[in-house]
Amino acid sequence: MQAQLSSLSGPLLARRWVQKNLFSNRWNSVLTVITLTLFAVIAYNLLRFVLVSAEWESVDVNRRLLFLATYPSAEEWRLWPPLWLFSGVAGLAYALWSRVSRREIVILGASAAFMFLLLAEGSNGALVATGTLIAVGAYAGGRRLRETRYDTTARRVAIGGGVAVLPLALILLNAGDGVRTTVWGGVMLNLTLATVGIGFGFPLGVMLALGRASSLPVVRLACAGYIEFVRAGPLILWLAMARFVLPDFLPTVGGLDEVDLVVRAMMVMAGFSGAYIAEVVRGGLQTIPRGQREAADAMGLNAFQTTWYIVLPQALRSVIPALVNRFVSLWKDTSLVVVLGFVDLLGAARAISAQPDFVGRQAAALLFAALVFWTVAFTMSRLSLRIERHLGVGER
Amino acid sequence: MTSQQTQPAQGQTQRTGRDMIVVEGVSKWFDDFQALRDVTTTMQEQEVVVVFGPSGSGKSTFIRTLNRLEQHDAGRILIDGIELTDDLANLEAIRSEVGMVFQQFNLFPHLTVQRNITLAPQKVRHLPQAEAEELAMQLLERVGIPEQADKFPAQLSGGQQQRVAIARALAMQPKIMLFDEPTSALDPEMIKEVLDVMRELAESGMTMIVVTHEMGFAREVADRFLFFDDGQIVEEGTPEHFFTDPQEDRTKLFLSQIL
Ligand SMILES: Nc1ncnc2c1ncn2[C@@H]1O[C@H](COP(=O)(O)OP(=O)(O)OP(=O)(O)O)[C@@H](O)[C@H]1O
Ligand SMILES: [Mg+2]
Numbered sequence: 001m002q003a004q005l006s007s008l009s010g011p012l013l014a015r016r017w018v019q020k021n022l023f024s025n026r027w028n029s030v031l032t033v034i035t036l037t038l039f040a041v042i043a044y045n046l047l048r049f050v051l052v053s054a055e056w057e058s059v060d061v062n063r064r065l066l067f068l069a070t071y072p073s074a075e076e077w078r079l080w081p082p083l084w085l086f087s088g089v090a091g092l093a094y095a096l097w098s099r100v101s102r103r104e105i106v107i108l109g110a111s112a113a114f115m116f117l118l119l120a121e122g123s124n125g126a127l128v129a130t131g132t133l134i135a136v137g138a139y140a141g142g143r144r145l146r147e148t149r150y151d152t153t154a155r156r157v158a159i160g161g162g163v164a165v166l167p168l169a170l171i172l173l174n175a176g177d178g179v180r181t182t183v184w185g186g187v188m189l190n191l192t193l194a195t196v197g198i199g200f201g202f203p204l205g206v207m208l209a210l211g212r213a214s215s216l217p218v219v220r221l222a223c224a225g226y227i228e229f230v231r232a233g234p235l236i237l238w239l240a241m242a243r244f245v246l247p248d249f250l251p252t253v254g255g256l257d258e259v260d261l262v263v264r265a266m267m268v269m270a271g272f273s274g275a276y277i278a279e280v281v282r283g284g285l286q287t288i289p290r291g292q293r294e295a296a297d298a299m300g301l302n303a304f305q306t307t308w309y310i311v312l313p314q315a316l317r318s319v320i321p322a323l324v325n326r327f328v329s330l331w332k333d334t335s336l337v338v339v340l341g342f343v344d345l346l347g348a349a350r351a352i353s354a355q356p357d358f359v360g361r362q363a364a365a366l367l368f369a370a371l372v373f374w375t376v377a378f379t380m381s382r383l384s385l386r387i388e389r390h391l392g393v394g395e396r
Numbered sequence: 397m398t399s400q401q402t403q404p405a406q407g408q409t410q411r412t413g414r415d416m417i418v419v420e421g422v423s424k425w426f427d428d429f430q431a432l433r434d435v436t437t438t439m440q441e442q443e444v445v446v447v448f449g450p451s452g453s454g455k456s457t458f459i460r461t462l463n464r465l466e467q468h469d470a471g472r473i474l475i476d477g478i479e480l481t482d483d484l485a486n487l488e489a490i491r492s493e494v495g496m497v498f499q500q501f502n503l504f505p506h507l508t509v510q511r512n513i514t515l516a517p518q519k520v521r522h523l524p525q526a527e528a529e530e531l532a533m534q535l536l537e538r539v540g541i542p543e544q545a546d547k548f549p550a551q552l553s554g555g556q557q558q559r560v561a562i563a564r565a566l567a568m569q570p571k572i573m574l575f576d577e578p579t580s581a582l583d584p585e586m587i588k589e590v591l592d593v594m595r596e597l598a599e600s601g602m603t604m605i606v607v608t609h610e611m612g613f614a615r616e617v618a619d620r621f622l623f624f625d626d627g628q629i630v631e632e633g634t635p636e637h638f639f640t641d642p643q644e645d646r647t648k649l650f651l652s653q654i655l
Contacts, residue, residue: 294465295502299516299568300491309515313506391506 069185095142205277555586
């Protein structure tokens with residue numbers, strides 16, 4: 001069969017394929033024609049918009065606005081070290097933990113390059129390029145160290161570096177005169193909020209899920225109560241609360257009159273996604289057969305070890321698609337910080353229509369914002385597929 | 397009725413006579429259903445005891461109380477002199493002295509065969525990784541599948557998986573091994589390879605309690621049989637006693653059904 005097919009010439013093969021898949025009967029032929037027509041109309045309009053009517057100039061001259069929005073140019077230097085550290089950690093971690101496939105690197109690299117090269121301009125360009133070089137260098141170094149006797153050390157460096165990114169950013173942002181975080185904005189704000197929201201929301205969610213399955217009634221009730229309470233309100237409500245209500249509840253530290261608004265937004269993002277992630281993880285915990293815990297108990301592993309080495313890895317693996325779904329949602333929900341007065345990517349795109357040169361013409365900018373959201377979301381879902389396949393080894 | 401432990405006459409191995417497991421008047425309830433009724437027996441070091449009886453008679457519950465996967469509600473259990481109580485220190489000591497092999501293997505599907513074996517020695521006994529891996533390889537040799545070390549459980553046959561489970565339990569260097577129907581989830585052609593490993597283990601002097609209905613194997617390796625019914629030890633004695641001269645009607649009936 002196989003041999004027969006491959007002995008046919010190319011065009012003939014294509015014709016067979018078309019006949020078999022598109023025009024196998026009357027009904028299929030009708031469907032094919034309708035679908036193709038629709039597709040052609042949409043493609044034509046989209047292309048016409050992208051190539052002819054869209055005013056890409058509005059995006060081009062506003063690259064800085066979309067990238068950093070209200071963040072002052074003179075203070076940009078504070079952003080680069082944490083960003084470079086993040087690039088380095090990302091490259092190193094990827095080299096150490098991932099099973100590499102060339103296709104995946106291409107996808108990741110292309111979307112990162114797309115994001116930053118499109119957004120960067122002038123002096124930014126050199127700094128973005130430096131970050132990219134650091135990531136590539138760290139990746140190359142990581143590949144070399146992997147599975148040598150420095151492997152463990154390198155992994156510790158990567159984890160330590162990852163943990164240090166946020167404190168470093170906060171220190172730099174407050175050093176000297178400091179920058180008020182209320183001027184944060186653009187894609188950087190979305191990325192920061194999403195990273196922190198996932199970075200803290202995920203462990204929080206795991207702990208809440210474990211707590212909800214705990215045998216201690218107090219813990220169980222507290223966790224269930226938190227989850228139900230948080231899920232009862234829309235994110236936009238919690239963000240508003242962060243602005244107007246939360247300050248009364250938080251202690252004031254270091255002489256600040258109130259906890260920073262961006263930090264409050266981060267807390268809400270993490271706390272909110274934690275509640276949803278908890279329910280996803282709980283679903284995963286329920287898929288673990290009782291025999292797994294029994295076997296671990298019988299070998300003398302304690303409760304923590306059983307959870308950490310046996311239960312969680314399996315539970316999380318079984319819910320990767322749902323988890324990534326939450327992460328993608330969170331990424332797009334970062335746009336809701338407009339209610340706190342921030343100008344994020346979407347806010348910046350909309351602000352463009354208020355500029356004298358581009359009054360009322362925001363289509364191109366909105367399309368561009370959509371493209372950036374899509375790029376990151378798509379990258380996440382590709383990565384998750386990859387992780388799934390990687391962890392799927394030996395499943396069932 | 398219970399002919400007590402007075403006839404260890406023809407044990408396959410030289411025994412020291414030290415009491416390894418002492419069970420005194422143990423009862424266990426699941427809500428208001430009584431699964432164990434006043435069970436009393438003693439097992440000596442290096443003894444091999446086979447437990448059998450009808451489904452639901454409490455065999456699993458009985459051996460699971462011996463490593464406290466189930467808690468008993470009345471009576472006393474001593475493992476190598478340590479009493480099973482709520483005391484966590486005792487529990488820890490017991491768990492590392494008693495290995496268990498389950499009907500469904502219960503291997504960790506996300507870990508390689510080798511990692512299944514090295515995990516507990518490394519985390520509980522704090523064995524360095526290299527030593528743990530060496531130990532794992534020795535044990536895999538012993539159960540006859542050293543070449544499977546890097547595979548995942550799902551890539552092995554049932555018989556191979558159960559042999560890994562045995563190696564995994566042995567890695568904690570237990571003094572007692574509990575087997576709960578280790579071959580009943582296996583295809584017939586794989587039963588022998590597992591029984592062979594268990595036979596070798598019995599010959600090496602391991603104290604073993606085996607729930608099984610493989611009567612040929614049981615007769616060959618067991619020093620003593622316990623016949624369970626309705627949560628009680630109905631009859632107890634040497635294999636010869638059971639095959640030639642069972643006393644209780646329930647025993648006779650059950651044996652006539654399975655032989
Ligand atoms: N967790 C539990 N909750 C309630 N009842 C239980 C539980 N575990 C066991 N039982 C009951 O206790 C009785 C003894 O069960 P056990 O599993 O010990 O029987 P068994 O002799 O091992 O049977 P089998 O040959 O089918 O494995 C059964 O009636 C069972 O329904
Ligand atoms: Mg049973």
